[in-house]
Amino acid sequence: MQLQVLNSPFSQEQAELLNRILPTLTDQQKLWLSGYLAASQFSGAQASAPAASQNAGQAVSKDVTILYGSQSGNSKGLANKAAKTLEGNGYLVTLSSMSDYKPNNLKKVQNLLIVVSTHGEGDPPDNAMTFHEFLHSKRAPKLEGLQFSVLALGDSSYEFFCQTGKQFDDRLEELGGTRLYPRFDCDVDYDEPAAEWLEGVLSSLKDAQGTGTAAEAAAAASTLETAESVYSRTNPFKAEVLDNINLNGRGSNKETHHLELSLEGSGLTFEPGDSLGVYPENDPALVEQLLNELKWSKEDQVTVKQGDVRTLQEALQSYYEITTLTKPLLEKIAPLSTNEGLKELVAQGNEEKLKEYINGRDLLDLVRDFGPWGDSAQEFVSILRKIPVRLYSIASSLAANPDEVHLTIGAVRYEANGRERKGVASTYVAERLEPGDHVSVFIQQNENFKLPKNPETPIIMVGPGTGVAPFRSFIQEREETGAEGKSWLFFGDQHFVTDFLYQTEMQKWLKNGALTKLDVAFSRDTEEKVYVQHRMLEQSKELFEWLEKGAVVYICGDEKHMAHDVHNTFIEIIAKEGGLSREKAEEYLTEMQQQKRYQRDVY
Numbered sequence: 001m002q003l004q005v006l007n008s009p010f011s012q013e014q015a016e017l018l019n020r021i022l023p024t025l026t027d028q029q030k031l032w033l034s035g036y037l038a039a040s041q042f043s044g045a046q047a048s049a050p051a052a053s054q055n056a057g058q059a060v061s062k063d064v065t066i067l068y069g070s071q072s073g074n075s076k077g078l079a080n081k082a083a084k085t086l087e088g089n090g091y092l093v094t095l096s097s098m099s100d101y102k103p104n105n106l107k108k109v110q111n112l113l114i115v116v117s118t119h120g121e122g123d124p125p126d127n128a129m130t131f132h133e134f135l136h137s138k139r140a141p142k143l144e145g146l147q148f149s150v151l152a153l154g155d156s157s158y159e160f161f162c163q164t165g166k167q168f169d170d171r172l173e174e175l176g177g178t179r180l181y182p183r184f185d186c187d188v189d190y191d192e193p194a195a196e197w198l199e200g201v202l203s204s205l206k207d208a209q210g211t212g213t214a215a216e217a218a219a220a221a222s223t224l225e226t227a228e229s230v231y232s233r234t235n236p237f238k239a240e241v242l243d244n245i246n247l248n249g250r251g252s253n254k255e256t257h258h259l260e261l262s263l264e265g266s267g268l269t270f271e272p273g274d275s276l277g278v279y280p281e282n283d284p285a286l287v288e289q290l291l292n293e294l295k296w297s298k299e300d301q302v303t304v305k306q307g308d309v310r311t312l313q314e315a316l317q318s319y320y321e322i323t324t325l326t327k328p329l330l331e332k333i334a335p336l337s338t339n340e341g342l343k344e345l346v347a348q349g350n351e352e353k354l355k356e357y358i359n360g361r362d363l364l365d366l367v368r369d370f371g372p373w374g375d376s377a378q379e380f381v382s383i384l385r386k387i388p389v390r391l392y393s394i395a396s397s398l399a400a401n402p403d404e405v406h407l408t409i410g411a412v413r414y415e416a417n418g419r420e421r422k423g424v425a426s427t428y429v430a431e432r433l434e435p436g437d438h439v440s441v442f443i444q445q446n447e448n449f450k451l452p453k454n455p456e457t458p459i460i461m462v463g464p465g466t467g468v469a470p471f472r473s474f475i476q477e478r479e480e481t482g483a484e485g486k487s488w489l490f491f492g493d494q495h496f497v498t499d500f501l502y503q504t505e506m507q508k509w510l511k512n513g514a515l516t517k518l519d520v521a522f523s524r525d526t527e528e529k530v531y532v533q534h535r536m537l538e539q540s541k542e543l544f545e546w547l548e549k550g551a552v553v554y555i556c557g558d559e560k561h562m563a564h565d566v567h568n569t570f571i572e573i574i575a576k577e578g579g580l581s582r583e584k585a586e587e588y589l590t591e592m593q594q595q596k597r598y599q600r601d602v603y
Contacts, residue, residue, distance in 0.1 A: 063110065064094070064112075064113060065112050065113070066083055067114055068096075068116065069114075069116035069125045069131070070115075070116075070127065070447075071117055071126060071448065074444075076097070076447060079113075082198050086205075098127055098131035103131055107141045110146065111180065111205065114150040114151070114168050116164050117152075118162055121158065123164070126448060130590070135175075140171075140175055143177045146178070147178055147180040149181040149183065151198075152165020152168075152169070152183060152184065154186065156187045156329075161187075161328075181203075181204045188386075188388035231266050235442075237263070237268060237440070238440055239261040239262055239441045241260070241433050241436065243258070244429070248501075252495065252498035254494065255410070255411040256408060256409070256499075257410075257429050257430050259407045259408075259429055261276075261406075261439065269398060270394055270443045270445070272473040273394075273451065273474075275392060275444040275446055276391070276392050276407060276442075277389045277441060277444050278407075278439060278440070279389055280387065282317050284317060286323070287316045289364055293371070300377045316381070319386060320381055320384040321385050322363040323362045323421075325365075326358065327355075331346050333366070333380075333383050336380060337372070337374075339369075341370060342370040363384075392409060392469070393408075394473050395470065399477060450599070452552050454485070455481060455483035458549060459485060459488070460487075460547075460551050460553045462532055462556070463557055464491060464562060470554070470601060472505070474554070486517075486546075487515050487516050487517070488516060489506070490519050491521075496520075500520070537572070543577075544574065552597045553597065554601070555600045557603075558603070570598075571589060574589065
């Protein structure tokens with residue numbers, strides 16, 4: 001289509017320029033340009049334009065602030081995608097981690113988007129703690145002029161599902177804000193609901209300004225996926241298994257696998273501290289038991305998503321989660337059963353009984369306890385959720401091992417309610433992955449767990465068991481780059497003889513100086529159990545000296561016990577060696593956290 005000068009407001013020269021550039025623009029560039037022009041026109045007429053928001057007389061801003069709270073990187077990734085989509089539609093976006101944002105600036109914000117995960121048992125992510133605390137304090141400002149929307153990430157197998165997002169949503173309303181778009185609570189398979197939320201937010205912003213249509217908002221939001229690299233969470237790379245070694249010695253109570261995968265041809269890159277997402281498959285033996293209890297044929301066809309039809313057996317093995325029960329699942333599945341016991345279990349007032357039943361049981365237990373299950377296999381599986389991806393801390397440096405990625409994975413096996421139970425991903429690795437096999441993976445960046453930019457900065461690493469994984473990557477990286485900063489590792493496990501993971505490598509690093517100090521604790525080798533925090537207390541004075549000289553602390557591993565104990569031990573050491581009260585010691589550690597000198601990768 002050629003622009004004609006006749007009856008147009010453009011000169012001959014302007015028309016020729018437009019005719020040259022317009023045919024070369026992509027659809028995304030056209031959307032951005034239309035948004036930019038609308039924004040320019042709006043800003044020029046701002047004083048006289050009628051307000052399109054709920055606040056009479058207030059001009060609608062094209063500025064949008066996006067704040068994210070992220071432990072493993074999911075919320076950050078979604079916030080980045082939202083920012084790119086909004087910028088492509090002419091919005092001026094401020095994107096920030098909650099830990100880097102000055103809370104008092106909220107008073108100047110008109111459009112706020114919160115993307116936040118819930119960590120552990122209803123806690124905010126580490127990089128959201130200070131902002132969360134401020135917003136829920138008496139110092140929080142009134143926000144009557146604010147429009148906001150919250151995207152909450154969580155895991156419905158936890159009792160406090162999306163708790164942090166719900167708290168932000170409620171608190172922003174309490175402070176006077178108005179919802180631009182309703183909160184979305186996302187389970188572990190969050191891609192589709194997150195895209196729907198963004199489409200709704202964009203549509204609401206356009207409605208508030210009287211520009212665009214719902215169809216245009218949907219088309220613009222669809223650009224969410226185009227910004228991704230070739231291989232991603234939604235398009236994983238099939239990595240070949242190069243090696244799979246049990247790191248534990250004969251007679252150990254544990255089975256810890258060192259898995260080496262090839263990334264050759266993928267174009268994927270990562271930094272020490274990042275994680276690898278692994279898509280596992282269910283245990284074929286468990287799937288067989290489940291099929292034996294259900295009345296449908298394993299060859300029955302079911303649609304797992306649009307355009308993806310599989311046999312019932314394939315769907316249960318490679319697509320649906322069958323090892324975890326959640327309250328939402330039981331509430332959805334109860335109408336399919338004629339069993340009154342299940343209906344009673346999910347009834348209001350029986351929350352504690354439901355919680356007790358869910359703990360330690362899986363779909364096979366549910367099917368056996370409360371069948372029969374209706375007439376349709378499709379109806380039954382449609383209630384199940386997708387197998388959640390597993391994120392593992394990367395245990396290698398890309399600089400030291402080009403085109404490879406290594407993981408350290410402990411096999412989970414235990415008995416509950418009269419049956420042996422297995423961790424889905426860990427036993428998928430331990431029992432069924434051999435060299436030459438392929439596994440679907442992607443890189444998950446983690447900005448909250450990174451080596452200091454200055455290679456001379458000393459680092460303290462606390463990583464018992466499989467928590468040592470990222471520190472193997474840290475030391476490999478610093479060895480490869482010749483970093484001169486001192487490094488100190490605290491490692492622990494059960495027995496010295498059978499459970500000293502990567503012992504040979506650690507001894508080599510001590511010898512060549514890549515690792516300055518190593519303290520180990522083997523809890524079952526002594527009458528009284530000794531853990532990493534006990535070794536830290538023994539080195540209390542020197543540890544505090546390292547902190548005073550600017551050392552960065554890293555903690556990786558079990559959150560419920562180890563990370564909690566190690567945190568309290570640091571407070572105890574700071575109080576003792578610094579001559580401070582516990583309150584002042586806690587402030588010392590909080591300040592370290594704000595300076596990104598206290599980082600955790602806990603699970």
